[in-house]
Amino acid sequence: MGAKAGKRVTAADVARSLGLSRATVGFVLNGTTGQRISEATRDRVLAEAARLGYRPHTAAQTLRRGSSKLVLLVLPDWPVEFSIGKCVEEASHALEEAGYSLITQTRHPAGTARPLWELLDPEVVIGFGPFTPEELTAMRGCGITKVIPRPVKSPSPSDPLGLHDGPRLQVEHLRTLGHTRLGFAATADPRLAGLVESRLHVCRKTAESLELPPPVVRSVDDAPDAAGWAVRDWLGANVTGVVAYNDESAARVVRAAVRAGHEVPADLAVIGHDDNPYAALFVPSISSIRIDYAGLGRHLAALALHEATGRSLPADGAGAAAAVVARESTGSSPTGQ
Template identity: 30%
Template sequence: MPPTSTSVARYAGVSRATVSYVLNGLAAGRVSPATQEKVREAAEELGYVPHAAARSLRSGSSGLVLIAVPADVVPAFGPLFTGFIAAFQAELQAYGHTGVLHGASAGDTPQAAVRAWAELRPAAVIAMIGAPLDEASVEILKRSGTFAVVSYGPPPAPGAHGIAMDQEEVGAVAAAHLLAGGRRDIGVVVPVEHGLGLFSQPRLKGVRAVAATCPGARVVPVELAYTEESAAELADRWRDLGLDAVFAYNDEYAMLLMRALQDAGVDVPGDVAVVGADDLLLGRLLRPTLTSVRIELPPPAEVAALVDRLIREPETPPAVHRRSTAHIEVRESSRRPAG
């Protein structure tokens, strides 16, 4: 049998209450430093680890921050968002919280999904883009003891806090750059992968909004799967589309398409200007180097601080926090050749 708090109390010669105070961070002013050290040494020697489920029953919360990300969408998020999640988890540890990823099935209703989350008794839930969340599901979480519900990306459901990301701005910045360079026939990559419509459709809308202010400008959505075969097929019919520019959704799709265009004999940037988004390092190592929309996301430390504050102050009125901004990093892939 694994050691219990009773085992630790007996080994250290103290009460179970004292063990609970020490190992749950509640010993200040109650237990002397010498006794605290004795309890910690006993727990370490016996190999005792507090039982999260039991602690959850006592406190009503597990101390977990559940990061809800649809499992089938994670591979398509790209390095920008996977890097954010990793850094966010690290920042949460500084506040004594444990960030855990939880996949939400694409077929789940919001209520079904959050009931699975609520079983873990998370202190907070941050629903990333694509995770189901509505007013009823927010209420389920709060009634089960979740202190903070935060929606990251789209507008939050009623009752939840929101960290808004303006995806239309990303498309608008890319379009403004291409139009300023004299391009008038702009393709916009729309990935076919599940879940990315929450990104791609607002970005397409942003391109269209800017193009509408430029006489003679044309915007053509072009579907693309994240495969070499799909990119090659699109590149083979590129000339028939009559497009002299493309905003390729993000850097990964841009790099995939740019290579396929080059293989098909389409010159970049002579025949077509290419713009991505996320400003990944790899895009700067290509030839030609990749023009990209750089997106300034809220720093992970700032989001972790917000979540911690909402856990400690659960009565804080829901609000939308807007921090993302976008600007263009101009490189060779969108510059017209001299002469």
């Protein structure tokens, strides 16, 4: 005898099907220790539960043991690039080692789906960007008190995760090579507007600290010959080095420059960001900034476990160290300045 179609199978359904008490079935399904239940009865309960399609009720289990062992990572509506994927993968592995499961949800501005914190009762909610006051109020209404609203601050004078080091190193690398007039290759993707502005903000502040003029900003998106026009504008403005928002933007600039008959890096040096795998395969290979996104993922996991269990945070901080990976796309300024 099975449950009606569309109805959630409960422990009571299993007990009714077997002619056993609900308490006995509950003890077996919940793995309650210290009960005198024969192995034969346990096997019967588990077999019937599987046959009927019984699944544990998450909220009920949470009430019983005081922890759902779930961590929810709320992602902004960004393209899932190599860097974000590596970060999430490493966070998931670190949490699994501690007995927790990581679930992710992407927030879409026009989305109507209910947030997962209302459906899954996560123990900790982490935002990869700031939560709105309305979201924080909704979480509190669901009984969620362990919230990390902003593990990545953008833009901000302080940068506890070290993510502002990348744009700073891009500018410093080009300046060290003699470039005094810089460009900034941006993307016009509205989903990335905040992140682009954050990196551009750091780029401008670093140029100012080095007594360089503000970078000449151009978009290098998919619009017909956008990168080509950007290259012409930069060369016309005596720009010799370009800081690219990411490696894809850098690749667009390098391709446009080479197709226009310019030499990279002799006429225009370019440095990307994130050190995606294809940066080393491009011709000429693209200099980039390597961020320890795996370390950042481990740090996010450590933040979650600190909130959930009180575990101490690692002494080495965020682990999102940034470093220049110099390749063929950067070189000395053609003017020797």
